[in-house]
Amino acid sequence: MKKHNFCSGPSILPQVVFEQAAQAVLNWNDSGLSILEISHRSQGFVDIVDEAVALVKEHLQLTDDYEVIFLSGGATSQFFMTAMNFLDKEETAAYVDTGIWSAKAIKEAAAFGNISKIASSEDKGFSYIPKSYSVPTDAKYLHLTSNNTIYGTQIHQLPETDVPIIADMSSDIFSRPIEVERYGAIYAGAQKNTGTAGATLVIIRKDMLGKVNRKIPTMLDYTKHIAKNSALNTPPVFPIYVSLLNLRWLKSQGGVPAMKTLSEQKAGALYAEIDRNSCFIGKVAVEDRSLMNITFLLSNPDLNDKFGAACDAAGIVAVKGHRLVGGFRASIYNGMPMESVQVLIEVMQEFEKENG
Amino acid sequence: MKKHNFCSGPSILPQVVFEQAAQAVLNWNDSGLSILEISHRSQGFVDIVDEAVALVKEHLQLTDDYEVIFLSGGATSQFFMTAMNFLDKEETAAYVDTGIWSAKAIKEAAAFGNISKIASSEDKGFSYIPKSYSVPTDAKYLHLTSNNTIYGTQIHQLPETDVPIIADMSSDIFSRPIEVERYGAIYAGAQKNTGTAGATLVIIRKDMLGKVNRKIPTMLDYTKHIAKNSALNTPPVFPIYVSLLNLRWLKSQGGVPAMKTLSEQKAGALYAEIDRNSCFIGKVAVEDRSLMNITFLLSNPDLNDKFGAACDAAGIVAVKGHRLVGGFRASIYNGMPMESVQVLIEVMQEFEKENG
Numbered sequence: 001m002k003k004h005n006f007c008s009g010p011s012i013l014p015q016v017v018f019e020q021a022a023q024a025v026l027n028w029n030d031s032g033l034s035i036l037e038i039s040h041r042s043q044g045f046v047d048i049v050d051e052a053v054a055l056v057k058e059h060l061q062l063t064d065d066y067e068v069i070f071l072s073g074g075a076t077s078q079f080f081m082t083a084m085n086f087l088d089k090e091e092t093a094a095y096v097d098t099g100i101w102s103a104k105a106i107k108e109a110a111a112f113g114n115i116s117k118i119a120s121s122e123d124k125g126f127s128y129i130p131k132s133y134s135v136p137t138d139a140k141y142l143h144l145t146s147n148n149t150i151y152g153t154q155i156h157q158l159p160e161t162d163v164p165i166i167a168d169m170s171s172d173i174f175s176r177p178i179e180v181e182r183y184g185a186i187y188a189g190a191q192k193n194t195g196t197a198g199a200t201l202v203i204i205r206k207d208m209l210g211k212v213n214r215k216i217p218t219m220l221d222y223t224k225h226i227a228k229n230s231a232l233n234t235p236p237v238f239p240i241y242v243s244l245l246n247l248r249w250l251k252s253q254g255g256v257p258a259m260k261t262l263s264e265q266k267a268g269a270l271y272a273e274i275d276r277n278s279c280f281i282g283k284v285a286v287e288d289r290s291l292m293n294i295t296f297l298l299s300n301p302d303l304n305d306k307f308g309a310a311c312d313a314a315g316i317v318a319v320k321g322h323r324l325v326g327g328f329r330a331s332i333y334n335g336m337p338m339e340s341v342q343v344l345i346e347v348m349q350e351f352e353k354e355n356g
Numbered sequence: 357m358k359k360h361n362f363c364s365g366p367s368i369l370p371q372v373v374f375e376q377a378a379q380a381v382l383n384w385n386d387s388g389l390s391i392l393e394i395s396h397r398s399q400g401f402v403d404i405v406d407e408a409v410a411l412v413k414e415h416l417q418l419t420d421d422y423e424v425i426f427l428s429g430g431a432t433s434q435f436f437m438t439a440m441n442f443l444d445k446e447e448t449a450a451y452v453d454t455g456i457w458s459a460k461a462i463k464e465a466a467a468f469g470n471i472s473k474i475a476s477s478e479d480k481g482f483s484y485i486p487k488s489y490s491v492p493t494d495a496k497y498l499h500l501t502s503n504n505t506i507y508g509t510q511i512h513q514l515p516e517t518d519v520p521i522i523a524d525m526s527s528d529i530f531s532r533p534i535e536v537e538r539y540g541a542i543y544a545g546a547q548k549n550t551g552t553a554g555a556t557l558v559i560i561r562k563d564m565l566g567k568v569n570r571k572i573p574t575m576l577d578y579t580k581h582i583a584k585n586s587a588l589n590t591p592p593v594f595p596i597y598v599s600l601l602n603l604r605w606l607k608s609q610g611g612v613p614a615m616k617t618l619s620e621q622k623a624g625a626l627y628a629e630i631d632r633n634s635c636f637i638g639k640v641a642v643e644d645r646s647l648m649n650i651t652f653l654l655s656n657p658d659l660n661d662k663f664g665a666a667c668d669a670a671g672i673v674a675v676k677g678h679r680l681v682g683g684f685r686a687s688i689y690n691g692m693p694m695e696s697v698q699v700l701i702e703v704m705q706e707f708e709k710e711n712g
Contacts, residue, residue: 001388003388003389005389005393007393007394007395009395009590010392010395010396010590010593012393013390013392013393018382018390018393021381021392022378022381022382023378025374025377025378025381026374026375031359032357032358032671033359033361034369034374036366036369036377036552036553036598037363037369037552038363039364039674040553072429072430073428073589074428074575074589074590075589076574076575076589076590077575077589079575080573080574080575080576084573104574107574108573108574108575111571111573191590191593196392196393196593197392197396197590197591197592197593197594198428198554198555198595199554215467217436217440217464217467218432218435218460218464219430219432219433219435219436220436232432233429233430233432233433233545234365234430234432234545234553235553235554236428236554237366237547237552237553237554238552238594238595239592239594239595315388317389318395
């Protein structure tokens with residue numbers, strides 16, 4: 001049976017990416033070798049990294065002021081690496097707390113400098129995005145989580161500030177155009193809109209580099225990775241290759257603007273059904289709704305298991321909400337086709353007929 | 357044309373592993389999902405980690421005193437993480453310098469404590485393994501590089517000491533039985549004998565843990581990864597799965613003892629040819645020759661390109677020596693079949709007929 005995978009990450013990728021990746025595991029580029037056995041020092045792999053970096057720059061319209069590297073360790077490693085590389089002990093960075101991932105970023109950064117939590121939506125269970133806050137002008141950077149996977153909230157407008165923004169864009173990068181020049185750094189675990197688990201995309205504006213005094217282990221130093229073009233040591237070859245395949249697919253679809261349109265269609269249809277259907281309730285402030293992670297509750301929580309079973313029967317996978325917030329969550333990243341969203345909507349409509 | 361991949365890493369894996377990995381990218385375990393899109397919190401992935409850990413323990417005959425985790429960042433990240441987790445600022449660790457990888461380990465560890473380089477083979481271009489040294493009894497640990505990929509040397513006998521050994525076994529783990537109880541920790545980038553690039557295997561004796569006073573970022577703290585069974589954050593799912601497939605293959609072949617026999621046969625045949633053939637010269641001390649990386653020179657270096665072309669013509673890939681040492685290198689990890697070694701030997705024999 002055809003599966004509709006709404007997993008929050010690792011998540012669905014386009015079918016063509018799966019097919020090309022599988023082919024490369026057997027025989028990469030007709031080389032007679034598997035992508036799993038090629039040298040990271042071979043011209044073939046250098047070309048893979050160069051093309052992937054060029055596509056990231058093209059998709060996000062990055063100027064030459066920005067460096068692009070692929071690391072490992074996930075966004076979770078970037079929680080401390082950003083502070084380690086950008087914040088001196090006596091300096092202050094501003095953080096906005098929009099949920100668990102922000103809170104982890106704050107906790108890890110605190111070991112390296114002064115962290116000022118300038119806003120939080122914890123008072124309402126992170127069900128909205130704080131807006132009426134001001135960013136201290138002397139902050140080294142402002143850290144934001146652009147999309148909150150667990151709660152289903154997303155920042156739709158950046159705050160007014162001249163402070164460079166560092167954003168965890170793990171769950172919404174490449175889904176909409178960004179105001180590039182506002183960012184000092186952007187990072188994203190690959191396993192949602194970039195590729196598969198095992199690679200981490202990091203984008204850094206050059207003027208952010210080389211400004212801290214501490215001694216940094218080689219593998220944690222952005223400048224060292226940049227100097228070696230993401231091959232300081234043996235990098236995660238296959239996960240980077242899958243990112244390349246996915247970035248190529250993105251281009252074939254019309255790039256980020258096309259994904260914005262598609263995301264608005266997919267999320268729009270789902271939210272419209274949630275708002276219309278008497279069996280379901282949206283979880284977060286309407287103006288802060290995520291276009292990537294659509295969270296909702298059943299108006300009668302006693303029917304949770306029944307709705308889960310209805311999803312199972314339709315081949316719908318991983319719509320259970322995060323254990324910390326409960327309810328349901330449909331993650332509809334770039335790789336999710338409208339057809340699968342339509343299947344979920346039909347299940348919701350059938351469910352209302354039987355239980356509404 | 358059939359390729360014979362002698363790359364030093366990422367390196368050849370058994371053909372069946374490539375086939376199973378490709379199938380899992382299309383449809384993992386008949387789930388209707390790609391291995392690239394499954395949740396790292398799913399029971400399916402928990403089972404993958406559990407089985408891989410159990411196979412590591414079985415293959416190396418680890419007692420319950422040892423923890424096994426899969427991380428990312430390669431052995432290069434372990435150069436500093438071992439010191440960060442095991443060595444306090446005022447403590448001393450002993451290091452044996454057998455080449456570039458040892459030297460990097462020494463350099464990265466030096467930021468965290470006192471590093472005593474107790475032996476080195478730099479005086480002869482790292483062409484042998486130092487043996488007549490004593491390990492200070494107050495050393496917190498002794499760090500060894502068990503096999504030196506670049507030079508083609510390997511430690512065949514551990515030094516006499518009661519100090520726990522920390523070994524970088526990136527390039528010879530699972531190729532021979534080890535004296536488990538001698539090790540405080542073992543680490544290995546996966547891309548040689550464990551699996552493919554993107555995962556890093558770390559084995560730690562429990563009594564090594566929790567004994568340093570410094571504050572460690574969460575993602576760099578072994579205890580945190582152990583507590584979360586290698587899923588502290590989203591781990592490199594596919595590279596870990598490839599490790600599982602390869603560890604299963606290893607078991608099907610008779611495990612580590614069978615690999616020892618096979619390695620002795622493969623390396624024995626190649627070294628015999630190098631010693632017999634007037635066109636070739638072995639590079640390192642005979643008693644320290646590696647069974648994984650066979651390095652050799654042409655007796656007439658003017659014929660280097662000609663021999664390279666003869667290898668190309670036979671489908672032999674990546675036998676060029678490391679840029680720092682020149683010459684040639686045949687890496688014959690577990691996944692390398694005897695048939696491919698025989699092809700290389702035949703090319704060497706033909707080469708002698710024409711140029712000897």
